[in-house]
Amino acid sequence: MADLLAERFLFRHISTGDILREEIRENSCRGQQAKQHMNQGELVPDELVVSIVSHRLRDPSLQRQGVVLDGFPRTLPQAVMLDKELTESNLVLNRVVLFEAGREVLIQRLTGRRVCNRCGALYNIVFSPPQSDGVCDRCGGALMQRQDDNLATVQERLLVYEQQTAPLINFYKQRNLLVCVQTEQSKEDILLSLIRHLGIE
C-alpha cells in the first residue's frame, strides 16, 4: 500500500524494513547488527532505526514532496524521536494509518508472501499467485520467501507487534492522527479506502 500510495501521489517512500534488508545484502555494519534481530522476528534497536530515518528526513525536498513512512515508528521511543526529528526537519505528521486484519489472514499473508529477487514485485501464493510457480510475471526473476516469513518467525513478529507496536494506537488516537483501514477486501478497494481516509483524493 505504501508503494502504491507513493507511486500515485509521487510521495517519497521510506520503508525501514527495505532499508535494513538492503543493509544486510551489503553486509554493512548496520546490516550485521540488524540481521540477527530480524531473522528472529524481533525489532532492531530503536537507535539504529531512528538513525536511518532521521538522516533521510533531513532532505529539504521532502517538504514539497511529502513522505510515506512504512514500518516506522514501531515503538513508543521511536514515535517520540520521530516527533523531534520532524520538528527539526520542518515536517508535520498528517496521518497515521492502522491497517486492520484478523490474525489468520495476517499469517496467510505473511507466510504466503513471495518477493521477486530481481525487481522486488510482491506475490502471495494464496491471494495473488504468479502465473507460473516461483517465477515473476513482470520480469521472469525467481520468487523468494523472506527469511522472516516462516511460520515460527511470523508468530514471534505478531507477539512483538502486540507488545511493542500496538501501544502506538492509543498514542496516535489521543492526538487525533489515527485512521483505521480495514484490509480484508481487494487491493484496489484498500487503496481507495486509504486515499479516502487520508483525504488526499
Ligand code: AMP
Ligand atoms: P518489515 O519489512 O516492515 O516487515 O520489517 C521487517 C523487520 O525489520 C521487522 O520485523 C524488524 O525486525 C525490522 N524493522 C523494520 N522496521 C523497524 C522499526 N521501525 N523498528 C524496529 N525494527 C524494524
